Amino acid sequence: MTAKAKVAIVGAAETERIGVVPDVSALEMHAESARRAVADAGMTLGDVDGVAAAGISPISVAHYLGITPNYVDATSIGGCSFLVHVRHAAAAISAGLADVILITHGESGRSRTGAPPRAADPASPQGQFEAPYGTLGPPTLFPMGVLRYMKRYGLTHEQLASVAVAQRRWSSRVPRAMFRDLITVEDVMASRMVSYPMHLLECCLVTDGGGALVVTSAARAKAVPGPKPAVYVLGTGEAAETPLVSMMEDFTTSKAFTVSATRAFAEAGITPSDVDHLMVYDAFAHLPIYGLEDLGFVGRGEAGAFIEEGNTSPGGRLPMNTNGGGLSYTHTGMYGMFLVQESVRQLRGEASAQVPGVQTSVAQGVGGMFMSAGTLVLGTEAVAGA
Amino acid sequence: MSPQQSPPADRPKAAPKPTPETQPYWDAANRRELAIQRCTSCGKAFFYPRSACPACYSQQVEWFVASGRARLHTYLISHRPAPGFAEQVPYAIAVVELEEGPRMMTNIVGVDNTPENLVLDMDLEVDFEPRGAQLVPVFRPAAKPAGRPAQSAAGRPAGTPAESPA
Numbered sequence: 001m002t003a004k005a006k007v008a009i010v011g012a013a014e015t016e017r018i019g020v021v022p023d024v025s026a027l028e029m030h031a032e033s034a035r036r037a038v039a040d041a042g043m044t045l046g047d048v049d050g051v052a053a054a055g056i057s058p059i060s061v062a063h064y065l066g067i068t069p070n071y072v073d074a075t076s077i078g079g080c081s082f083l084v085h086v087r088h089a090a091a092a093i094s095a096g097l098a099d100v101i102l103i104t105h106g107e108s109g110r111s112r113t114g115a116p117p118r119a120a121d122p123a124s125p126q127g128q129f130e131a132p133y134g135t136l137g138p139p140t141l142f143p144m145g146v147l148r149y150m151k152r153y154g155l156t157h158e159q160l161a162s163v164a165v166a167q168r169r170w171s172s173r174v175p176r177a178m179f180r181d182l183i184t185v186e187d188v189m190a191s192r193m194v195s196y197p198m199h200l201l202e203c204c205l206v207t208d209g210g211g212a213l214v215v216t217s218a219a220r221a222k223a224v225p226g227p228k229p230a231v232y233v234l235g236t237g238e239a240a241e242t243p244l245v246s247m248m249e250d251f252t253t254s255k256a257f258t259v260s261a262t263r264a265f266a267e268a269g270i271t272p273s274d275v276d277h278l279m280v281y282d283a284f285a286h287l288p289i290y291g292l293e294d295l296g297f298v299g300r301g302e303a304g305a306f307i308e309e310g311n312t313s314p315g316g317r318l319p320m321n322t323n324g325g326g327l328s329y330t331h332t333g334m335y336g337m338f339l340v341q342e343s344v345r346q347l348r349g350e351a352s353a354q355v356p357g358v359q360t361s362v363a364q365g366v367g368g369m370f371m372s373a374g375t376l377v378l379g380t381e382a383v384a385g386a
Numbered sequence: 387m388s389p390q391q392s393p394p395a396d397r398p399k400a401a402p403k404p405t406p407e408t409q410p411y412w413d414a415a416n417r418r419e420l421a422i423q424r425c426t427s428c429g430k431a432f433f434y435p436r437s438a439c440p441a442c443y444s445q446q447v448e449w450f451v452a453s454g455r456a457r458l459h460t461y462l463i464s465h466r467p468a469p470g471f472a473e474q475v476p477y478a479i480a481v482v483e484l485e486e487g488p489r490m491m492t493n494i495v496g497v498d499n500t501p502e503n504l505v506l507d508m509d510l511e512v513d514f515e516p517r518g519a520q521l522v523p524v525f526r527p528a529a530k531p532a533g534r535p536a537q538s539a540a541g542r543p544a545g546t547p548a549e550s551p552a
């Protein structure tokens with residue numbers, strides 16, 4: 001049943017500094033990440049023949065670096081774009097379109113240094129059918145379904161707060177995380193209300209930073225081993241639901257999560273019980289709840305209690321968001337790159353809050369406000385569970 | 387959120403800019419009518435306005451005036467004002483489910499926007515508020531629980547006079 005991985009991630013790195021970095025432009029963060037990821041792979045930029053990027057065009061990134069790529073992927077579908085770039089890279093490398101593909105992210109999300117302006121077109125569907133009602137960025141859009149979820153499943157405000165508490169337990173062990181002090185449910189509930197029912201500590205950070213990945217064929221990874229263990233791409237998925245959060249088919253589940261993850265798990269030949277480590281894009285505290293249910297780790301309505309009971313915390317049976325996530329580690333805007341970075345670190349055994357014996361890791365990304373999704377099943381071996 | 391996102395207090399509320407496909411919706415709103423579309427092939431009503439039915443892809447679609455009755459499906463309460471909303475903060479941004487089936491984003495008027503006042507599935511009725519020169523649909527608590535006669539879902543052709551108000 002299980003297919004053999006065709007490609008591997010052989011280089012992965014973040015910018016040296018993340019958090020508040022006003023003295024580096026967004027483009028330079030792509031470039032710095034690229035140089036560090038290529039070095040991590042034991043390669044040079046001259047080995048790269050494909051470039052993928054989001055936020056800034058891969059053409060701009062490639063030219064800035066001095067690369068003339070024969071493969072470019074400008075897929076830009078929100079924060080999960082980089083997971084989808086890995087998926088497309090796997091297909092392209094398998095089809096012989098490229099040998100070594102560099103995927104870059106860099107964003108001056110907090111300092112806005114060299115960052116494109118945030119503009120809303122009043123003639124777009126969002127501009128016509130959402131903006132007139134006072135939307136102001138993700139806090140006024142992304143949590144739209146939380147009250148409906150609470151009514152349907154009985155999720156409590158305390159359980160929602162426990163998502164932030166669990167992730168702070170992880171980030172307290174991660175020196176690079178922006179927030180590292182342990183917090184309680186009471187702390188979360190006492191933090192400023194941003195967008196009811198979401199308190200400040202249930203909303204992601206806004207930071208600067210970048211990251212990059214180098215993807216090549218599994219055959220090349222084996223024939224020319226780099227300085228670090230290769231991380232194999234066992235299964236991938238992508239999906240899109242709606243550009244408008246108000247048009248979600250069901251506000252208690254992400255259709256994009258389900259479609260994308262189902263495909264990735266099937267390709268890898270795994271079930272949730274095979275997963276040692278999980279990353280779920282947490283722009284807000286309700287996303288890990290949706291993710292746990294949509295990916296099949298728990299039943300409908302069970303995720304709040306599952307997290308509250310400590311199952312995703314250090315020592316729990318399903319370590320999740322082990323860097324502290326967007327809530328505590330970093331969140332540049334398109335955070336998905338950092339999901340993959342942490343999965344790679346856990347699989348290599350080099351994470352700050354290392355989980356013992358991680359062989360299979362899943363990274364679940366989201367784009368926009370439940371607009372799109374990307375899923376990666378990654379492993380230490382070329383066959384899942386080998 | 388970065389401080390650069392904080393809006394100047396003097397900017398007006400965002401106004402929609404119609405496209406050729408959505409113009410009938412906005413024209414109707416300026417007549418204080420909530421006009422949406424229905425597929426004449428499969429019978430489903432849908433929102434937002436577009437040239438074909440998203441359920442069956444048919445281009446046989448027609449406009450009709452919805453009853454204006456809806457239920458509060460979900461919402462959040464923003465504590466940071468978007469441009470033009472400074473005097474209303476905190477204010478709810480809601481999704482309502484129209485009696486005819488489709489859902490849409492809106493604001494809730496005529497009641498303090500508190501969690502206690504805004505109860506999911508409460509009955510609402512359409513009203514209209516200006517955004518620049520354009521009226522946009524908003525919803526207020528229904529004067530009395532909606533009767534929901536089956537025939538009302540059929541609506542009337544857009545642009546025809548309303549029957550005498552109940």
Ligand SMILES: [Zn+2]
Binds near residue numbers: 425439441443444
């Ligand atoms: Zn139809």
